[in-house]
Amino acid sequence: MTHLAVPKTYKLYIGGAFPRSESGRVYEVTTAKGEFLANAAKASRKDARDAVVAARGALGGWSGATAYNRGQVLYRIAELLEGRSAQFVEELRLADGITAAAAVKQVEAAIDTWVWYAGWADKYVQVAGNANAVSGPYFNISTPEPTGVVAVIAPEGEGLLGLVSVIAPVLVSGNTVVVVASEKSPLSAITLAEVLATSDVPAGVVNVLTGSAAEIAPWLAGHADVNALDLAGAETLDWVDLQVTAADTLKRVLPPEHGVPQPSLARITFFTETKTVWHPKALI
């Protein structure tokens, strides 16, 4: 007796849950040859706003966790990804039309990216911060802190690696994320969300929207409760308009990159704020 396949319903990932788009909209995801694979949710303005609310709600807990804890949580994503790599390879092969070998390579790179960034969680503060020798009897220290809620436009290519390469650096310091996945490659994004949901990442820390980046990005760029905007994958969008919109609330904006961003400390520190604390020393 042959087994009739049970296809997965791909939904959004907001606040640790998998809701459909409140708009009820979906769009068709096909193989490179045009064969039907799935209907992905097409997120709306309301979904984006819900995601920002979830991200803001999760910020206190995630940014307040110890760096060692955040490092372990990020490392555990790599562990789970490793265990499910066959599923990602299959999804990438079908949806992105790449060879199995290329898909394996991409999944492995995504796993290694998580491991690399996980290791930074308890080190970036030491590298980016310092004590300051001020001219007076004061203790004075500068340390980086997370910027807050970061909205991210994921790269269009390499659906899994592109997504991981932009959300991992934002998470390291304790920011929370609303990410718009590659429009062409939403399936691996939602499967990654399933990995996150079953890992130790608290609900709301990562929120994944699928659909049209051109439609959703302006709402995120203009949202007053979003602190920073990563336009990594916005190269083909009207990203200058997004930057102009973001200026209304003086968001920190990282401009588009061509392709998948390389792992870098600069991607971590861009989404941090340097806080300098002074305290007098007694004259004894």
Add this chain to the structure above:
Amino acid sequence: MAASKQRFLDYAPAPESTSILNLREHYGLFINGEFVDGGGTPFATISPATEKTIAQIAAADANDVDRAVAAARKAYDRTWSTMSGADRGKYLFRIARLVQERARELAVAESLDNGKPIKESRDVDVPLVAAWFFYYAGWADKLDHAGLGANPRSLGVAAQVIPWNFPLLMLAWKIAPALAAGNTVVLKPADTTPLSALIFAEILQQADLPPGVVNILAGPGDTGATLVNHPDVDKVAFTGSTPVGRLIAKSTAGSGKSLTLELGGKAANIVFDDAALDQAIEGIVNGIFFNQGHVCCAGSRLLVQENIEEEVVERLKDRLTTLRLGDPLDKNTDIGAINSRAQLDRIRTLSDAGEAEGATRWSAPCEIPAKGFWFAPTIFTGVETSHRIAREEIFGPVLSVMTFRTPAEAIAKANNTPFGLSAGIWSDKGSKILAVADKLRAGVIWANTFNRFDPASPFGGYKESGYGREGGRHGLAAYLTSAPVGAARTSTRKAVR
């Protein structure tokens, strides 16, 4: 009591002499190492304490901006970017020493033009200016250690627009790191306070700084807009109001220009009931009445624990009664003049709004001089978080007092603002200070002190107080890039004006 206090405080006038000044009647634009005429309409810079004209100042028009940017570009390409870091540093050391040598003159000029008390310009502003150049001078040949990897590169021509509250100090915050990193500069001082920048230009001549490395253009706000939007500018650094910062962020979007903004604030100064109150009272006074409250990081919202509110407010009023308001050049003056009529109008408007919205106003009983722009130190009690005086930056000697019961409430109220520049914490309990400091969303936290500045200490805001840091190693990053040439993303789209 009141009578004896009056007698105790009865000082004879002790004005600093202006004979040390050697002012010209007219100041030109400083372009390519020389003072030249400007194409804009010249304007008078006045003393806000007397409303008397100090000097006539040339204003730059668009052609002058072009000339200055071209001079800065040429100096960048041919001289400054190819000079060794050690030599760049030596020029900066020279400037630091010249500022020290001419410190008294600069302090008098600053107090005359800005209205701030001579004790502040003499003991705070000018010494910090020298310290800033000395600090960054030493960085010029050590950029590999700035944390940006080996061989970080300068950005090119920096357009810098500064405010009127610390005219010469803001100039130093901008020029010193820019030059140390190897950039050249076109700087526009505020239109009410161009004097010390133009005297500084004379210092640059004495230092024999190569022509075009620093160009100084006085003029109105339009001159600043023309400068930051100039297509041959690589870097824009602005200190000023949040609305103008927003405009600059929009107009430079997609241009590939690197941007740092140091904007407004509405700092909370949190006083717990276990604070050392003598120090806290002095800290509150210094926090909001230093420099007439014309300080972006001023502690303009006093959050005091409810059980000590009455005592704190009473002691504050007592202390404010002893402050001397008057001639900025008098060495005993605590509160100088408001910088301009426009700013005085804004302070009055917001203070009136405070009363209209239901807060209780108290002003120190001091004599207001007949001429000039003055505002007595003022406290509002019964302020609610929704009041304009609790939300908007007043930029004047006006303190809004609110209360809290728990640390969590203090933190929530302190963070309840779109700004995030600075904050103060007063408590004798170290663990409480550190826990609260962690949770405040502000770039500078002063615990059991306030309004401390140092060239080694990064300064700058969270949220709508801007981005980037000035001071310290972090301040260098605003003028350097580790990216290879041409990596900056630009759009061919026309910049938004």
